Amino acid sequence: MKTLTILRYQWKDLLRGKWIVGYGLIYLLIADAMIRFGNAGPKAMLSISNIMLLLIPLVGMIYGALYLYQSREFTELLLAQPIDRASLFWGLFGGLAIPLALAFTIGTALPMIYTGMILTANLQSILLILMLGIALTLLFTGLGFWFGLKFFEDRVKGLGFALVSWLFLAVLYDGLVLLAVFTFGDYPIEKPMLAMALANPIDLARITVLLEFDISALMGYTGAVFSRFFGSMMGVSVALSCLMLWLGIPLWRSQRQFEKKDF
Amino acid sequence: MRLKIITTILFVGLMLFLQTQKTVATQITVSQDGEITSVQDGINQAQPGDTVFVKEGRYVEYDIRINKRITLLGANNAVIDGDNQGFVVVVEADSTVIKNIEVHNSKAGFMDDYAGIVVEGAHNVRIEGTKLVDNFFGIYLAKSKGTVLKNNHITASRKRETNSGNGIHLWYTKDVEILDNYVAGHRDGLYFEFVEGAFIAGNESENNIRYGIHFMYSDHCRYERNTFRDNGGGVAVMYTSNVEIVDNHFADNWGSSAYGMLLKEINRSQITGNTFTNNSVGLYMEASSRNNVQGNEFIQNGWAVQLMANSTDNKFNKNNFVANSFEVSTNSRMNYSNNFDKNYWSQYEGYDLNRDGVGDVPHRPVRLFSILVEKQPQSLLLLRSLLVDLLDAAEKFMPVLTPETLLDSKPQMEPVL
Amino acid sequence: MISIKKLRKDFGPRTVLNELDLKIPAGQATGIVGPNGSGKTTTIKSLLGLVKPTSGDILVDGKLIEGEWQYRNKIGYMPQIARYPENMTIGELFQFIKNMRDSDTNRDRELLEYFELDNEIDKRMRALSGGMRQKVGAILAMMFDPEILIFDEPTAGLDPKSSVQFKRLVHEEKKKGKTVLLTSHIMSEIEELTDHLVFMVEGNIRYDGPMHELMERQQEQRLEGAVAKMMEETAA
Numbered sequence: 002m003k004t005l006t007i008l009r010y011q012w013k014d015l016l017r018g019k020w021i022v023g024y025g026l027i028y029l030l031i032a033d034a035m036i037r038f039g040n041a042g043p044k045a046m047l048s049i050s051n052i053m054l055l056l057i058p059l060v061g062m063i064y065g066a067l068y069l070y071q072s073r074e075f076t077e078l079l080l081a082q083p084i085d086r087a088s089l090f091w092g093l094f095g096g097l098a099i100p101l102a103l104a105f106t107i108g109t110a111l112p113m114i115y116t117g118m119i120l121t122a123n124l125q126s127i128l129l130i131l132m133l134g135i136a137l138t139l140l141f142t143g144l145g146f147w148f149g150l151k152f153f154e155d156r157v158k159g160l161g162f163a164l165v166s167w168l169f170l171a172v173l174y175d176g177l178v179l180l181a182v183f184t185f186g187d188y189p190i191e192k193p194m195l196a197m198a199l200a201n202p203i204d205l206a207r208i209t210v211l212l213e214f215d216i217s218a219l220m221g222y223t224g225a226v227f228s229r230f231f232g233s234m235m236g237v238s239v240a241l242s243c244l245m246l247w248l249g250i251p252l253w254r255s256q257r258q259f260e261k262k263d264f
Numbered sequence: 265m266r267l268k269i270i271t272t273i274l275f276v277g278l279m280l281f282l283q284t285q286k287t288v289a290t291q292i293t294v295s296q297d298g299e300i301t302s303v304q305d306g307i308n309q310a311q312p313g314d315t316v317f318v319k320e321g322r323y324v325e326y327d328i329r330i331n332k333r334i335t336l337l338g339a340n341n342a343v344i345d346g347d348n349q350g351f352v353v354v355v356e357a358d359s360t361v362i363k364n365i366e367v368h369n370s371k372a373g374f375m376d377d378y379a380g381i382v383v384e385g386a387h388n389v390r391i392e393g394t395k396l397v398d399n400f401f402g403i404y405l406a407k408s409k410g411t412v413l414k415n416n417h418i419t420a421s422r423k424r425e426t427n428s429g430n431g432i433h434l435w436y437t438k439d440v441e442i443l444d445n446y447v448a449g450h451r452d453g454l455y456f457e458f459v460e461g462a463f464i465a466g467n468e469s470e471n472n473i474r475y476g477i478h479f480m481y482s483d484h485c486r487y488e489r490n491t492f493r494d495n496g497g498g499v500a501v502m503y504t505s506n507v508e509i510v511d512n513h514f515a516d517n518w519g520s521s522a523y524g525m526l527l528k529e530i531n532r533s534q535i536t537g538n539t540f541t542n543n544s545v546g547l548y549m550e551a552s553s554r555n556n557v558q559g560n561e562f563i564q565n566g567w568a569v570q571l572m573a574n575s576t577d578n579k580f581n582k583n584n585f586v587a588n589s590f591e592v593s594t595n596s597r598m599n600y601s602n603n604f605d606k607n608y609w610s611q612y613e614g615y616d617l618n619r620d621g622v623g624d625v626p627h628r629p630v631r632l633f634s635i636l637v638e639k640q641p642q643s644l645l646l647l648r649s650l651l652v653d654l655l656d657a658a659e660k661f662m663p664v665l666t667p668e669t670l671l672d673s674k675p676q677m678e679p680v681l
Numbered sequence: 682m683i684s685i686k687k688l689r690k691d692f693g694p695r696t697v698l699n700e701l702d703l704k705i706p707a708g709q710a711t712g713i714v715g716p717n718g719s720g721k722t723t724t725i726k727s728l729l730g731l732v733k734p735t736s737g738d739i740l741v742d743g744k745l746i747e748g749e750w751q752y753r754n755k756i757g758y759m760p761q762i763a764r765y766p767e768n769m770t771i772g773e774l775f776q777f778i779k780n781m782r783d784s785d786t787n788r789d790r791e792l793l794e795y796f797e798l799d800n801e802i803d804k805r806m807r808a809l810s811g812g813m814r815q816k817v818g819a820i821l822a823m824m825f826d827p828e829i830l831i832f833d834e835p836t837a838g839l840d841p842k843s844s845v846q847f848k849r850l851v852h853e854e855k856k857k858g859k860t861v862l863l864t865s866h867i868m869s870e871i872e873e874l875t876d877h878l879v880f881m882v883e884g885n886i887r888y889d890g891p892m893h894e895l896m897e898r899q900q901e902q903r904l905e906g907a908v909a910k911m912m913e914e915t916a917a
Contacts, residue, residue: 042586042587042610043564043586043587044586044587044610047587047648051648051653054648054650055650171650172651172654175646175650175651175652178646179636179643179646179651182640182642182646183639183640183643186640186642190642191642194642194645195645198645204649207648207649208645210648211647211648214564214587215566215589215647215648216518217518217544217564217565217566218544218565218566218567218589218590218644219566219644220518220519220520220522220544220566221518221519221520221522221544221545221566221567222520222641222642222644227642227644227645228519228520232518
């Protein structure tokens, strides 16, 4: 109940900030443009998912941390009130993550609806992209919260950490993977590679997209490990469970941290 | 008087009518409970031009020889079962017609090409509406001219390449027509070797162990409106000139050596109006020259076109490349006069300021990443990552590893078809 | 009745509260004094559950507060530096906290009038002066009529007139039998408002008892002198 009261206030406050509306508009403009230029087919969905894979982690982490700092007063005010910390934590998290996820979903789905793409395109692909976007939003907002709580007294450090983490996960990590592939290419490195990819949530989401749109190429790969992994339900289920783990662990750690924290 | 004349006319007419019936053909009926219970007996008793009608039932017989011009006609559910003993039906006479009959279980073996229906050295044979189930080879034509296969349904359920023959097998034939057949579960769905002037249209070939269609040394053939789906290796076309491959559909061929269509040493041929969908490789070209690849659609393939550098002077015009993982890949920095023009590429990132529908900057369909994947296939896992996109963008800006001349200088802004 | 048993709090290597034992009597006003950094605010925050003790127990009305939150229904708290969500108006803030506490009290109206803030109700928190925020804090602490009132340096940002107003209000609450806990640097204020005194130095309690006893012991007329003397003793 108390969580709901907090959520309601947070949402009102967020809408007043206009920021969230702008965030949703970005997706609306992107999706609209992509559908216009991409002829509403898989190309448009691929472009949308590419942008989603970059933007959501960045915004989720930065804004997750920033939001904690911004609502510090609010948090301190509420902590002295009769409410348990877990409710307060989920109120804060839901107060940000749910509107972010909604902004993405509405911003992306609206152009698909008014252009009629939802009727012509593959519904499974559309749903996959929307679900993935929502999962990524929750996941990276949770990570942002974690950083925010870890460096609660030092905003610069917290935001810096979020930005560097994004850069690492989005670009550098893949660079390391590529380097590893070309260094150890003569050894059977498929399994370690898969493990590396599953360890990075952006790669994880990217591979889920590959499974939907690039399965033809993946199945063209000569190694048995990949084709066994991608060719069966195993690929999808392992990827999904890793995604769930990635969703759960930062949130669980954040909540623990929040409950033990001195304000 | 009048009555007499009328009666006479009627009588004469009746006689004439009966006479004609007799001279046109005699029908010999084979049935489980009749006078003739074996198909071979029926054929033996028939005169050239007669029809042998096989009534409903299962006739366990093999090596049935048709050595005179007859029509073998089956009722519904008339099944000749070879019982894995040998050939089932062997056609030796010209102009034989086989219609509506079911042929099951020829022998399988390595020494002979056992088949459900064999036509060897007979011309102008017509096989129509038959159903072939679990034969080693389905229909086997050798040294035949002017034969027509139509509306046959040919399936097998053997799992290994070694104990499975081809669905429709042609060897040294001329001017054969293969229309609207369905083949599944054989080694190669359709197999052509030393065939000339065949017309192959409206067939469907899927789930075969090796190739949906496999043809070699078969000049001047035309393939039209066929569908090849989910075959082990896709379709292989080799060592042939002057082929027309038009309006076919190549789909769902997945695997490390599966191709929508593989062309090897194919020259001066037309590949137009085909669609390649969801194949690991859409069109693979090796040592093929002077072909015209036009008006095809490549949709969501792993590699839309793999063009080996020993292929020269091919023209790729007005094709649509939509949502493929890789558009074109090659194995060299060299490009010998292959021309890509006026295609639509969904990976094109240029612009069209003068709004004439043609992109203002050329499109380079060979990505750097496709070369990386060629060298180190495991790196495929990095597809669609920001890193790879950045590398590709840098390479497009200043080509170092990709063929400089392989580009489309008139990329279309909208799909062509 | 609040009792604190062997309360210890370390911030890293620094011990802020050192095995504190303290009883805060019900129905009385207790003042906590001590030099800067002596652990007054940490004690209060521990009591509210804002700070998690390293070890030791805190009991409110005989019940351990660890992991509990319902007991805060009995507490009104006015922090030292009052910070509120900047975008909220005073009215929204009060309404929000009322929703949180499931209350439909009207006492916030009375208190707003009392502090002459009733015309500012639609002002956003960011537009308020420091003194106004302090008043809002005081109202938040008292509007639900809780049994225990905790004020951390309550008059620090208030002008003399508001300060007097505030003290009058505390007197009234005391008369109603509320338990009051107060920290302040202004000794006259402690003297004026409280009966019981706790003197802390570096996380230890140096004095805990009725105020008049301390003054008698130190042979001083004013609390300020008595406390100053005690500080000198500690330093020596």
